[in-house]
Amino acid sequence: MTASGSLPRLDPNTPTPARIYDYMLGGSHNFAADRDAAQDMIAAFPALPRVLGAARAFVRRATRFLAAEQGISQFLDLGSGIPTVRNVHEIAETANPAARVAYVDIDPVAVAHSRTILRGARNATCIQGDLRDPAAVCATPAIRAIIDFARPVAVILNAVLHFIPGDDVAAGIVASYLNTVAPGSYLVILHHTSESDRADEARAREIYSSAVQPLIPRSRAQITALFDGTSIVEPGIVLSPQWRPDSAEEAGSAGHVPLYFGYAGVGRKG
Secondary structure: OOOOOOOOOOOOOOOOHHHHHHHHOOOOOOOHHHHHHHHHHHHHOOOHHHHHHHHHHHHHHHHHHHHHHOOOOEEEEEOOOOOOOOOHHHHHHHHOOOOEEEEEEOOHHHHHHHHHHHOOOOOEEEEEOOOOOHHHHHHOHHHHHHOOOOOOOEEEEEOOHHHOOOHHHHHHHHHHHHHHOOOOOEEEEEEEEOOOOOHHHHHHHHHHHHHOOOOOOEOHHHHHHOOOOEEEOOOOOEEHHHOOOOOHHHHHHOOOHHHOOEEEEEEEEO
């Protein structure tokens, strides 16, 4: 991320979170600098691509739960990254063809590819924006054309708040979005945790922080505090594979340290 109010331009020589994530998930929208940084992290922590895959799977499950079971038809995906198969809009539209989705990312490559995929879509859009400026994001005409903030919205913050230094700052960002959305809205968070004591994971985090940007992992208690002002839905704030798993295999993997990214949860604004 850059300083709030300044959006970055394309720089293929500087790795970015969105493009590294894309590479780890098997995508092709990345540059040599992204691949080099990713390979260094994978060398230190070989399970990392599976860890990130499990994290992405949580977002799909949460989206399906909200669209199919809770009747949510509007989704604001902040720090959405480069599109992968079965994106939020695809999952939501399966449950409700009228679902509306707005993606926001600071990376111009992520935004460009999102717009290509969404070309012709009437109920989905993507803007380049800084999630740390909720007022600017929510006031963007393209967002307002898709999202009606007078009705419930699912606000998704997937693997982005651990780039925000300062618990109070992170909490303030979340609170600003919650203050903007209507009662009955939902908050979806997945956040890297600091509770693993694995040396290989710590080394991968060190490489990432040095090559890309500082990563601020948080404890379960700190992550839970980000849901202040919501009622946390079952099963609570849990390791990402444990959140309403699709299969016994996913549930079982949660106890195996290399297969979880952090804690995940969904909260409802009353």
